[in-house]
Amino acid sequence: MTLDLARSSLNGWQVVTITGQIDSKTVSLLRDFLAKEVKIDEPLALELSGVPFMSSAGLRTMLTLERQTKSHGVDLALLGLRSEIADTMKVTGFYQYFTNYESASSLPSKSEPST
Amino acid sequence: MIERIDGLPTNIINGYKVRPGKPLPFGVSHVPNGLNFSAYTSAGTGCTLVLFSRGVLEPFAEIEFPKSYRIGDVFCMIVFDLDYEDLEYGYRIDGPFQPEAGHRFNKECILMDPYTKLVSGRDVWGEEPDWNAQIYHYRSRVSFDDFDWEDDSPLEFPPEDLLIYEAHVRGFTKSASAKVAHPGTYAGLAEKIPYLKRLGINAIELMPIFEFDEFENSRIHPETGEKLYNYWGYSTLGFFAPKAAYAATGRHGMQVDELKQLVKNLHSNGIEVILDVVFNHTAEGNENGPTLSFKGLDNKTYYMLTPEGYYFNFSGTGNTLNCNNPIVRSLVLDCLRYWASEYHIDGFRFDLASILGRDPLGYPLSNPPLLESLAFDPILSACKLIAEAWDAGGLYQVGSFPAFGRWSEWNGKYRDCLRKFLKGDAAQVGELAQRVQGSPDLYQSSGRTPATSINFITCHDGFTLADLTSFNEKHNSSNGEDNRDGGNDNHSWNCGAEGWTDNAGILALRQKQMMNAFALLLTSRGVPMFVMGDEFGRSQQGNNNAYCLDSSLSWVDWLQLKANHQLFDFVTSLIAFRKSHPxxxxxxxxxxxxxxxxxxxxxxxxxxxxxxxxxxxxxxxxxxxxxxxxxxxxxxxxxxxxxxxxxxxxxxxxxxxxxxxxxxxxxxxxxxxxxxxxxxxxxxxxxxxxxxxxxxxxxx
Incomplete structure (x- = not known):
C-alpha cells in the first residue's frame, strides 16, 4: 500500500497533494511526511481529490493536524474532498472542524493583508 | 522522553512479539506499542488468541497464552506491532465439555470477546454472510475511544420533567417517506432531530442498539416466503458494542463515532438519550443454541443453570444471564459505566429487569446486589435507571421492584388501567385516580415518588395507539407463528369495525380515542412515554408483536404525519401545555x-x-x-x-x-x-x- 505525497506552495499556503488511500497502513507515511516537509505554523492545505477512501485512522490524523494548526493559530484547508469521505465525516462529526474548498484555485490568498 | 519498559516485548511466540499482560481492564486495551488482551475463564484450562485481518476468512495467527501469562482466572497478554485498525480477534478456550457439570468448552469454536467495544460481521443490515465458509461470524475489534465531545455532558433533567419517546433506530427513518440521506441509521435519526424538537419531547429511548444478529430469526413470512428478521434486537451479542448495521458508516467500522455524534447532537438540542438494555439473556440460546462467546468462555459463570446443567429460561428466549454472580455483576456494571462515560448516555431501561434480582438458582432476592450496585454506582449516579419490572418466569414487581431510592418502573398497571378506562370498561375509576396521581398506591408507602412511574399506554411491545383503537384482536400471522405469538390481553377496542373501514363515524371515534389517550397520558403525574409515530397514528395493521418484521409494516410512514396532522398538532400542543404547567x-x-x-x-x-x-x-x-x-x-x-x-x-x-x-x-x-x-x-x-x-x- 502506497501513498504519493508532494509539497508545493500557492498564495502563501503550503499545499500537500495526497494520492492514495489513507488508512492504518499508510497513515504513518503521511504523518512522517508532514513532520518533515511542513511548517506547522504556516497555512496548510491538503489536496485530497486523489484520495478515494479515508479510514478511521486517517480521519483521526486529520483531526490531530487540525488541533495542531489551530494551536498555532494558522489555517488548515481541505481541497477537493470526495463526497463519500465528506459524507462519512459529516455523520461522524469530523467535518465541522475543517474548512473545505473545491480546489487549490479557490484558496484565498494568504499573501495579501487581511481586511 | 524515557521509554517504558513494558512497551518492550519479553517473548516471541509464532513470530509475534509479546509480553505478559495486565488482567484489568478486561477486553482489549491500548498500551505503549501494542494491545493488551485480557480474558476471564475460571474453568478453562488454556486460552489462545486468534487474529484475523478484517473480513478475511482464515486467521493470520494464533498465539497461545503461556501458562505464566495467567493471573488467577484471567489470561492476559500484550501483543506488539499489530495493525489494530485492520484487526479482528477472538479466543479459543480449552477445557472440559461436561454439560452436566455446567462446562461447555470447545476449542474448535472461536469466541467473541464479551468486552469487545466493536463487532464486525454484521456491518450492513441484511447483507448475508457466507454461512458455509465463515468460521467466525461475530468478530471482536479494537475501537478508538477518543471522540471529541467538546463541552457535552449528560443533560441530567429532573426525572419528573421527562417526556420519553420510544424509538427503533432503523424503523424510525427506514421508509423512503422519511426523506433522509441515510435511512434507518444513527445518522438518519440525527436528521430527524428538528422533528423531535418540534414535537417537544426531551428524551428518546432507543430500542436495543447493542450488537445483535438480525439473522437470528429462522422463520419465514408465511405469505411472501421472505426471511424474517430479529428486527427489534432483544438478543444481545456484544454488550459494549453498538449495532454496526445501524450506522451509515458501519461498513467502514465507524459506528462508534456515528453514534456518539448522534448523542452529541441530541444533547445540544435538549434531548436526553436512554438506552433499552437487555441483560436478562444473550443470543446464545439454550443447549441447542450456538456457542458464540459466554458459553465457551465460562458457561457456568455466565448462565443460570439447573442442577443438571440445563439452562433456566426466565427470559423466555432460552437462557438467563446469571446476573448476581459477581463476575457477571461486574460485567453489567462495567458495561453501563462504559456507556455512561464514553457515550454520555443519560439513562437505561432494563428489559425484563426482574431477572436481575434473581439468585443463581432463580429465586428472587430481597436485596439484589446487582440492583444495589447500579443504584449506588458513582459513575451512574445521575443516570436514569428504569426497570421493566417483570420477567417471563412469572415474577411481576410493578410497585415492588427493589428500588434503593433510584429505580423507576415501566408502570404496566398504568397501561392496563388507562386502556380499560378508555374503552369504557366498568370498575376502573377508582384505580384511574391512583394512576393519574403517579400511582401512590404502588409507590407512596415505600417512600417513592410519582416520577417512579413511567406512564405509558403504548410501547414497542403491543398495539400502536392507532391499532389499539382499530382492532379487538391481534393479527400476527405475518410473524410465521400462526398468530400464536403476542399478547392476548390487549384491552383494545376497534370502535365498531375490525381494522380498515371507511365508516366516517368509526374513524372519527378512533381519532377521538387517540386524542383521549394522549390527553390522559400527558396530564398524569409521573413520566409520560409513548412510542414513535403514535403522535400521528402509526398503524401496524393489528400486529401487536412486530419483532420480526423489517418492513413498511413496522417502519414509520412519514406520509401519515401529513395525513393526520390534527393528531400531531394536538400532541405537540399538549406537550407544550404539560411543560407550562408544573x-x-x-x-x-x-x-x-x-x-x-x-x-x-x-x-x-x-x-x-x-x-x-x-x-x-x-x-x-x-x-x-x-x-x-x-x-x-x-x-x-x-x-x-x-x-x-x-x-x-x-x-x-x-x-x-x-x-x-x-x-x-x-x-x-x-x-x-x-x-x-x-x-x-x-x-x-x-x-x-x-x-x-x-x-x-x-x-x-
Whole structure:
C-alpha cells in the first residue's frame, strides 16, 4: 500500500497533494511526511481529490493536524474532498472542524493583508 | 522522553512479539506499542488468541497464552506491532465439555470477546454472510475511544420533567417517506432531530442498539416466503458494542463515532438519550443454541443453570444471564459505566429487569446486589435507571421492584388501567385516580415518588395507539407463528369495525380515542412515554408483536404525519401545555391544602367534589394545584381534567375558584371545531357540557 505525497506552495499556503488511500497502513507515511516537509505554523492545505477512501485512522490524523494548526493559530484547508469521505465525516462529526474548498484555485490568498 | 519498559516485548511466540499482560481492564486495551488482551475463564484450562485481518476468512495467527501469562482466572497478554485498525480477534478456550457439570468448552469454536467495544460481521443490515465458509461470524475489534465531545455532558433533567419517546433506530427513518440521506441509521435519526424538537419531547429511548444478529430469526413470512428478521434486537451479542448495521458508516467500522455524534447532537438540542438494555439473556440460546462467546468462555459463570446443567429460561428466549454472580455483576456494571462515560448516555431501561434480582438458582432476592450496585454506582449516579419490572418466569414487581431510592418502573398497571378506562370498561375509576396521581398506591408507602412511574399506554411491545383503537384482536400471522405469538390481553377496542373501514363515524371515534389517550397520558403525574409515530397514528395493521418484521409494516410512514396532522398538532400542543404547567409534574404525593384553599390533588364527578366511585362509573375529573410557583400573574398553577368515557354527554360542574380566578378550556377532544382551542374559552361558573367519550382540559 502506497501513498504519493508532494509539497508545493500557492498564495502563501503550503499545499500537500495526497494520492492514495489513507488508512492504518499508510497513515504513518503521511504523518512522517508532514513532520518533515511542513511548517506547522504556516497555512496548510491538503489536496485530497486523489484520495478515494479515508479510514478511521486517517480521519483521526486529520483531526490531530487540525488541533495542531489551530494551536498555532494558522489555517488548515481541505481541497477537493470526495463526497463519500465528506459524507462519512459529516455523520461522524469530523467535518465541522475543517474548512473545505473545491480546489487549490479557490484558496484565498494568504499573501495579501487581511481586511 | 524515557521509554517504558513494558512497551518492550519479553517473548516471541509464532513470530509475534509479546509480553505478559495486565488482567484489568478486561477486553482489549491500548498500551505503549501494542494491545493488551485480557480474558476471564475460571474453568478453562488454556486460552489462545486468534487474529484475523478484517473480513478475511482464515486467521493470520494464533498465539497461545503461556501458562505464566495467567493471573488467577484471567489470561492476559500484550501483543506488539499489530495493525489494530485492520484487526479482528477472538479466543479459543480449552477445557472440559461436561454439560452436566455446567462446562461447555470447545476449542474448535472461536469466541467473541464479551468486552469487545466493536463487532464486525454484521456491518450492513441484511447483507448475508457466507454461512458455509465463515468460521467466525461475530468478530471482536479494537475501537478508538477518543471522540471529541467538546463541552457535552449528560443533560441530567429532573426525572419528573421527562417526556420519553420510544424509538427503533432503523424503523424510525427506514421508509423512503422519511426523506433522509441515510435511512434507518444513527445518522438518519440525527436528521430527524428538528422533528423531535418540534414535537417537544426531551428524551428518546432507543430500542436495543447493542450488537445483535438480525439473522437470528429462522422463520419465514408465511405469505411472501421472505426471511424474517430479529428486527427489534432483544438478543444481545456484544454488550459494549453498538449495532454496526445501524450506522451509515458501519461498513467502514465507524459506528462508534456515528453514534456518539448522534448523542452529541441530541444533547445540544435538549434531548436526553436512554438506552433499552437487555441483560436478562444473550443470543446464545439454550443447549441447542450456538456457542458464540459466554458459553465457551465460562458457561457456568455466565448462565443460570439447573442442577443438571440445563439452562433456566426466565427470559423466555432460552437462557438467563446469571446476573448476581459477581463476575457477571461486574460485567453489567462495567458495561453501563462504559456507556455512561464514553457515550454520555443519560439513562437505561432494563428489559425484563426482574431477572436481575434473581439468585443463581432463580429465586428472587430481597436485596439484589446487582440492583444495589447500579443504584449506588458513582459513575451512574445521575443516570436514569428504569426497570421493566417483570420477567417471563412469572415474577411481576410493578410497585415492588427493589428500588434503593433510584429505580423507576415501566408502570404496566398504568397501561392496563388507562386502556380499560378508555374503552369504557366498568370498575376502573377508582384505580384511574391512583394512576393519574403517579400511582401512590404502588409507590407512596415505600417512600417513592410519582416520577417512579413511567406512564405509558403504548410501547414497542403491543398495539400502536392507532391499532389499539382499530382492532379487538391481534393479527400476527405475518410473524410465521400462526398468530400464536403476542399478547392476548390487549384491552383494545376497534370502535365498531375490525381494522380498515371507511365508516366516517368509526374513524372519527378512533381519532377521538387517540386524542383521549394522549390527553390522559400527558396530564398524569409521573413520566409520560409513548412510542414513535403514535403522535400521528402509526398503524401496524393489528400486529401487536412486530419483532420480526423489517418492513413498511413496522417502519414509520412519514406520509401519515401529513395525513393526520390534527393528531400531531394536538400532541405537540399538549406537550407544550404539560411543560407550562408544573402542577402536572409535581414529584411528591401531596394532598395538603394550598394557599388558595384548594388541595394539591382532588377528584370530582359530574358534581364538583363528588366523584362517582361506583362500579358503573365511567367518568372522573381531577384537579391538580400547585402554589408557590412565583411566576406569571398568579402564584398558583391549576389544571382541571374531565374524562367522560361514558357513551353519553354529561353536564359537569366545576370546583369554585377563589380570588377571581375562572376556569378556561384549553383542550376538548369532543369539540367538532377541533380539540385545541385557539383562544382558551372561559367556562360558565356553573359548569359545562362534556361530550360522550371526551376529555376536557382546563386551566385557571
Amino acid at each position: 402542577c402536572l409534574r409535581v414529584n411528591k404525593f401531596d394532598t395538603t391544602i394550598t394557599t388558595i384553599g384548594l388541595p394539591s390533588s382532588s377528584f370530582h364527578g359530574t358534581s364538583a367534589w363528588s366523584p362517582d366511585w361506583s362500579q358503573e362509573s365511567r367518568q372522573l375529573a381531577w384537579m391538580f394545584c400547585l402554589d408557590g410557583i412565583g411566576t406569571g400573574n398568579s402564584d398558583v398553577d391549576l389544571v382541571y381534567v374531565i374524562a367522560n368515557m361514558a357513551p353519553s354527554t354529561s353536564w359537569f360542574s366545576c370546583p369554585e375558584l377563589p380570588n377571581g380566578l375562572r376556569w378556561c378550556v384549553a383542550f376538548n377532544t369532543g369539540d367538532p371545531a377541533g380539540p385545541v382551542l385557539k383562544h382558551e374559552a372561559t367556562v360558565d361558573k356553573h359548569g359545562l357540557l362534556v361530550g360522550e367519550r371526551s376529555v376536557i382540559i382546563m386551566t385557571a
